[in-house]
Amino acid sequence: MVTPGTVTDTELLADKRDTLLVALHRQGATYGLAWLGLTQGQLGLTECSSRELGTWLTRLNAAELLICRDDLPDAVRQARVPLTKRPSWQFDTALGLRKLCEQLRVAGLGGFNAQDLSVAQAAASALLCYAEHTQGRALAHVTTLNVERASDLLELPPATQRNLELTQTLRGDDSPTLLSVLDTCRTGMGSRALRRWLTYPQRDRHTALRRHEAVGAFLEHGHDRLRDSFKHVSDVERIAARIALRQVRPRELTGLRATLAVLPMLRESLPAQATPLLAELHEALTPPPEIARLLTAAVAEEPAVLVRDGGVIAPGFDAELDELRAISQNCDAFLIDLETRERARTGIGNLRVQYNKVHGFYIEVTQGQVDKVPLDYQRRQTLKNAERYITPELKAFEDKALSAQERALAREKFLYEQLIDALQPHLPALGALARALAGLDALSALAERAATLGWTRPHFAKEPCIEIEQGRHPVVEARLQETSSGPFMPNDCRLDANRRMLVITGPNMGGKSTFMRQVALIVLLAAIGSYVPAKSCRLGPIDAIHTRIGAADDLANAQSTFMLEMTEAAAIIHSATEHSLVLMDEIGRGTSTFDGLALAGAIASHLHDKNRSFTLFATHYFELTEFPAQHTRALNVHVSAAESGDDIVFLHEIQPGPASRSYGVQVARLAGMPAPLVRQARATLEALEAQQRAHNAQIDLFAAPAPAAAAEDREPSAVEAALAAIQPDALSPREALDALYRLKDLQGKSA
Known part of the structure; x- marks a missing residue:
């Protein structure tokens, strides 16, 4: 029986990818996972929480997932794995423990540090039963057990593996990754x-x-x-x-x-x-x-x-096999000798002795020479221009030869089975x-x-730090070399206990995302034991890499672009520690300007003050460049660009300080927008910038919120009443700007 997770024929398997059969079982808030690679004899167990389940499913990338008929977690639906539902009684802890001990030929699982994984043992019960059933035999080559624990691994959530394009591109291709x-x-x-x-x-x-x-x-x-x-x-x-x-x-x-x-x-x-x-x-x-x-x-x-x-x-x-083969191999000599003797005996010069798989051995005589055929010839077949005969001597040889071939094949099969037994x-x-x-x-x-690529050995430190000198993005650099598009611009990154966040500003296409991703990839390469694309690299303890990058929706699971963005950001906020690396790219884009700006500021503050993670925070909200002024462990940097008339040149270099402008209109022109549209956008941009310079108003995004109790003990002010009446999602940018001016006027009158 062949199923997606139990294929062993090399012609049906991907040469560079494991094919894993995975079983999943839930008990309370704990999920147990057991996996088996039939083609490499790999057996593994782990247990995790519902929050970690998606990470494990992405990491295992199962070819087939065995689940209980009564349970289908959301993470399984999102993973889109081929499912095989099994009855709940097959997920039994006692049976799983017994089958694991029998498979590994041990009295207990203490030597594998798996004795406490009761939920994973239940998953292993269904896994091993299913594998033995489909193969029709015991799994003799499965003799070791790998127990993986999330606390032992660098955490790579599904969003991180997807956004960093570790094994697949965002389009689902195997290259370039x-x-x-x-x-x-x-x-x-x-x-x-x-x-x-x-x-x-x-x-x-x-x-x-x-x-x-x-x-x-x-x-x-x-x-x-x-x-x-x-x-x-x-x-x-x-x-x-x-x-x-x-x-x-x-x-x-x-x-x-x-x-x-x-x-x-x-x-x-x-x-x-x-x-x-x-x-x-x-x-x-x-x-x-x-x-x-x-x-x-x-x-x-x-x-x-x-x-x-x-x-x-x-x-x-x-x-014995050699003797049987000799009989078959001597057929040609015997047939030639018989043909020579029969031609001489009968006087038939064109007589032939031949063989085919349908009729066996025979003597063929043309119709014109039939009258010369001896009496001991027995007719076997009549053709249009010839007659075929058999003689007692030829029949005896035929029985011996054909029997020898059949016996040789049977003997060969027997010896081959013995060879497999001996191995x-x-x-x-x-x-x-x-x-x-x-x-x-x-x-x-x-x-x-x-x-070949000029990578260097990274060094590990005990204190918290990420120090990268002239780091490069390995995939982007390789693509530039393939297309002869020029050298890659390397950049430095330095984070430590007193410098935990970089607020990165600059134009689109300037290289913010590339810089962020290259830092994460360098950290990951060092963790797997590889040299890294940098002049030098020194890394402190890292327990996870979290990313919130890109704009996409998940309509199949009823999540809009902004909802997906907030969901991923919330997962980071709840998971990141002071030893985590967090990449936040353009958070807050999927809603109104004020909503997005407020959320981006609050998320940055929480990562800085509460999580205290190493954070690369890229944004187009210039208001966030004020963040480092009020947060001592944050620093402004920007990607540089040079403008000449209507043209813009991206230098892809990380420099200290905030960016002076976004260059969005210039990027739109490079993208092929019509010239009249670009001129209108530039005129509108200049008018808005002039208004901003005239009023020079700046909202304090990082002030502590007023206590809720104080607001309940008094009547709302005119400013608060006007603010409550505003519906941000229904405002156009112009209406939002007018509302801001009205609030400013009310604030002045109340003062």
């Missing part, structure tokens, strides 16, 4: 490992430091020879899984044999003593020699595609080998990227 830039792996195993590193970044720095050391060793000692050797490496991970499921094809075994043959070259080209991680990988590149000896002796040099076609078992491996005890060693090859391939790809 961060993964497409990083992935120069030579094998599918390496590509899949690199994808896992990118979506499961560890919060603890130990793993990243070990990978930094390994990448540095490759850069010092060279990695070209190692990467060239990977051209001869097959997908051991998936081959091992298909051996365990007894679905492996002959040519996959020859690929495994070729991989084992190239291991000595890999070991020689690996600087094993340079770092502890490379030493561990070098050790795993020495599987038991019995595997190679068995494959060399048993499998033919160039076997058939399928066992039923024959020619799979190597000559000399089995004496079963070596599955753990093949699994370890696959993991080592995948890790080496991914590390060497990171080293190649660092050398």
Whole structure:
């Protein structure tokens, strides 16, 4: 039985993407997740809250999700995963614990730190039952368990993974993304490992430091020879899984044999003593020699595609098979000899002895020579111009030859099954080998990227900080190089305990979003163990990357653009800590000017005062440039642009201080707006700016709100009454400006 999450045929699988079967179970406010990758023997468990569920579903990217028939959380609807509903009784904690212990061959789950995950164990019950049912056998290659906890991982909410375009673009394409830039792996195993590193970044720095050391060793000692050797490496991970499921094809075994043959070259080209991680990988590149000896002796040099076609078992491996093959292979000599003797005996010069799969062996005589046929010839078939005969001698040979072919195929199938049986005890060693090859391939790809793109090793600090000198956006820089569009403009970013927020202003297309995203990508690359696109990089502890970027709606889930924006912002406000990196891009655009400005100011204040997160806050509200004057840990910066007449040149450089103007009219002209429209917009802009200079009124966005009780104890003033009568959503910009002037006049009279 084949389902989306249980496909194992390599021709039906994406080479660079894991195919995961995931089960989800809820108990109270806790969700348990269990996942299984049949093609790599990967089994995992985790538990999370409803707030974290969307992050886990995005991270796992399930090919098929098993859920209880009575429960469908909102996060599942939004994830748009193929669903398979299972009865509620299959999600049983006791059964899940028993099946996990049987699968892993242990007495308990304490050694995997999973004994307290009762909800995830219930999910594993349905998962393992379903997988065994669809495969029709036990999962012999699943021998390890990964327990993931949100507290151990750098949090990457769905919005962050989408906005940073880690593995997919906003349009859903696989390129250009961060993964497409990083992935120069030579094998599918390496590509899949690199994808896992990118979506499961560890919060603890130990793993990243070990990978930094390994990448540095490759850069010092060279990695070209190692990467060239990977051209001869097959997908051991998936081959091992298909051996365990007894679905492996002959040519996959020859690929495994070729991989084992190239291991000595890999070991020689690996600087094993340079770092502890490379030493561990070098050790795993020495599987038991019995595997190679068995494959060399048993499998033919160039076997058939399928066992039923024959020619799979190597000559000399089995004496009985060789004898049966000899009978079949001697057919031609016997037929030639028989044809020669019968021509001489009968005097029929054009007599032929032949064979086909329908009628077997026969002697063919043309109609003109039929009168010369001996009495011992028995007619088998009459044709238009010939007669076909069989003789007792030919019939006896036919029985022997055809029987030998059938017996040879049956013997070959039996020997192939025995070969798969003999490989079963070596599955753990093949699994370890696959993991080592995948890790080496991914590390060497990171080293190649660092050398080719000029990336540097990041350094970690204990104190809170993000210090990036001449940082670059890896994807944008790669696209500029591909299109020969000129060099990328690098920029610095410095945040620390006393400087936690940058208020970024400047024109559209100036590079605000690029700058923000490149900081986040550099932080993420450092966390997975990669070198980074910067002259230097020093990072303190980071527990999450949160983003609120872009303008889009989610009509399928009844969320407008502004509602989606506020929902994502609220999630950040509730989740971000002082060790989080927050990107806020143009918050407050989806409503009226005053509403948006008020919300943007309040959100900035909350992030600065309460969350105290490292925050990059891009905005077109010039009123927010007053924010740093009243908030000591915030600083104004802007992206520079130069104007010459009607033309504008974007310099893409981050400079201190607020921007002087937005250049929106110039950007509209570059976009192709009609010239009369642009002239009208410029005239209106100049008039509005003149009015603003004349009145020079500025609202204090950051003053503390008046206590509610005080407002209830007195009659509202004229200003408050006029303010209450205003309906902001119904006002045009001009009407809003007039209302502001009226409020100003009333305030003057009351004073």
